[in-house]
Amino acid sequence: MTIFRGHWATYRGVLILAVVSAFVLLAACGGGGSNSTSIGGGGGSTNNVQAISVNGGPVAGQDYADAAFTSVTICVPGSTTSCATVDGILVDTGSVGLRILGSAIPSLNLPQLAGSGSTTYYNCVSFVDGSYLWGPVAQADVELGGEKASSASVQVIEDPTGFTVPTACSNGGVDEDNLQGLGANGILGVGGYPQDCGIACATDPSPNIYFTCLQSGSCQSSTITVAQQVVNPITKFTTDNNGVLIELQSVDGESATATGSMIFGIGTETNNALGSANVYPINSSNGFFTTTFNSQSLTESFIDSGSNGYFFPDASITQCAGNSIAPGFYCPANTVNLTAQNVTQSGAQNTVNFSVDNAVNDFNNFGSDSAFANLAGPNGTSNCGSGTPCGFDFGLPFFYGRPIFTSIYGQSVPSGAPAAPWWAY
Numbered sequence: 001m002t003i004f005r006g007h008w009a010t011y012r013g014v015l016i017l018a019v020v021s022a023f024v025l026l027a028a029c030g031g032g033g034s035n036s037t038s039i040g041g042g043g044g045s046t047n048n049v050q051a052i053s054v055n056g057g058p059v060a061g062q063d064y065a066d067a068a069f070t071s072v073t074i075c076v077p078g079s080t081t082s083c084a085t086v087d088g089i090l091v092d093t094g095s096v097g098l099r100i101l102g103s104a105i106p107s108l109n110l111p112q113l114a115g116s117g118s119t120t121y122y123n124c125v126s127f128v129d130g131s132y133l134w135g136p137v138a139q140a141d142v143e144l145g146g147e148k149a150s151s152a153s154v155q156v157i158e159d160p161t162g163f164t165v166p167t168a169c170s171n172g173g174v175d176e177d178n179l180q181g182l183g184a185n186g187i188l189g190v191g192g193y194p195q196d197c198g199i200a201c202a203t204d205p206s207p208n209i210y211f212t213c214l215q216s217g218s219c220q221s222s223t224i225t226v227a228q229q230v231v232n233p234i235t236k237f238t239t240d241n242n243g244v245l246i247e248l249q250s251v252d253g254e255s256a257t258a259t260g261s262m263i264f265g266i267g268t269e270t271n272n273a274l275g276s277a278n279v280y281p282i283n284s285s286n287g288f289f290t291t292t293f294n295s296q297s298l299t300e301s302f303i304d305s306g307s308n309g310y311f312f313p314d315a316s317i318t319q320c321a322g323n324s325i326a327p328g329f330y331c332p333a334n335t336v337n338l339t340a341q342n343v344t345q346s347g348a349q350n351t352v353n354f355s356v357d358n359a360v361n362d363f364n365n366f367g368s369d370s371a372f373a374n375l376a377g378p379n380g381t382s383n384c385g386s387g388t389p390c391g392f393d394f395g396l397p398f399f400y401g402r403p404i405f406t407s408i409y410g411q412s413v414p415s416g417a418p419a420a421p422w423w424a425y
Contacts, residue, residue, distance in 0.1 A: 047145055047146025048263055048272065050144045051260075051261060052069065052070045052261060053068065053069055054069070054370050057090075057184060058088025063370055064370070065375065066375055067090055067184070067306075067370075068305055068399075069089060069091065070091050071087040071089060072143070072188060073142070073143035074110070074141070076140070077111065077140065077141050077150065084104075084107070086100065086104045090183075090188065090306060091188050091246070091262060091305055092187050092305060093305040093306065094303075094306045095189035095306060096195060097154065097229075097233075099123075101179060103178070104179075111139050119213055120212070120215075121136065121137040121228065122213050122219065123136070123211075124169035124211065127173075130174060131175070131176045132165070132170055132174070133176055134159070134175070136156050137154070137210075138155075144188075144233065144262075148238075149233035149234070150236060151236075152236050153230050157186065158177055162215070162217055163213070163217020166219040166220075169208060169211065188233075189306075190232060190234055190244045190406065191408075192282060192406050192407060193232065193409050193421065194232050195232070196209070196230045197224075197229055198229070201224055205221035205223050232408060235408060237264060239265065242266050242268065242420070243264075243408050243411065245266065245272050247263065250373075250400050250401025251373040253374065254369045254372050256371070257370060260399075266414060267413070274414055274424060277403070278344040278350055278425065279418060279422050280342055280343070280345070282422050287302070289301055289343075290342075290343065291391075291392040292342075293313075293314075293340040294314065296382075297384070299384075299390070300391030301392040302391065303406070303425075306395075307396060310356070310392075311377050311395060312391075312393065313378060313384060314330075314378070315382040316382075317330045317356060318332055318333070319331060320358075324360050326359035328378075329359035329360075330359060331360050332357075335357050336355065337353070338356065339351050339354075352394075354376075359375060362374075372397065373400050375395075379393050403425065406423055407420035407423075407424070409421040
């Protein structure tokens, strides 16, 4: 029996020069069956192109709906022989850094990042549902397409040996440090910032994102220099290092799979030119932009390939039952057609047309499919205002048939574009 699951990650609490990532885990599902068509992406250098696929994920008997996966080659720094190529890596434009399951690279001895004295740096990723990822910070050469990020800090996700995860990280939550829990062999965060925490973790240990631990198991929250933090590997490429373009084929309702490309760089090759794409600046104070939906301004909105649906507040749409195959999604009696508006760099309103299907019906009727164009769920309440900000999460269905650029803060931008970060489509 196939088990459907969903898993989405969002970029929260982003501050200019002080970035704090928080991944949001949402239990969900997958299924479907229909047609799909491909879009462009050819031309230019093939060295900056990495294939991606919405294919259900690497866990046997478990279908990860609306999740784009790729493969990553990881090497011991400076080595051409001590390497491993790992597939089933979730592509996430809503987070930063490569996080790889230790079980996916059992024979690869990556050097861990040493702290002061005899300590080692560890990294903690907490999910909103209370689950978490834990593991040491290690150094690796990361190869994607024809590009290489040399000596990049990555997180090796694994349970500690000989001691328990500190409560400042676990908080009594669920350990997701395994293939079944994560639903992927790792997460490739290629979002709009260079590091996963920035100056915040360089000056203050209280975010509880980095720890220093002795081999005996004594751990404490720690600061860490910006240069040592888990890094967006794109920024360490010698070229094509200012952002990423995600292209996925269009999906008509549901499809068994969807394929596409992750193209590195923006305006650096003939295959990643902005062209006629509209730019949507990100608020430098919080990392979001504003979407107008149902006559409300959703000020904490974002575009995120790591989310497996559209997530937005709408009390008029029935939610799926918590004990159903699709908890956390919408289940209207009939397909609902909706619109939302995003504001471009020039101030023009861009209308997004989208639909919401009954997720339970989709998953029950299309059990072999992994790509769903109309998957959606709630995000916050419908009472949004200055005291209760709300957001619209444009997840992976937004990417189907729509090339989307994510620029990286602090990196160069094409002529005429505003300073990064921004999204463009």
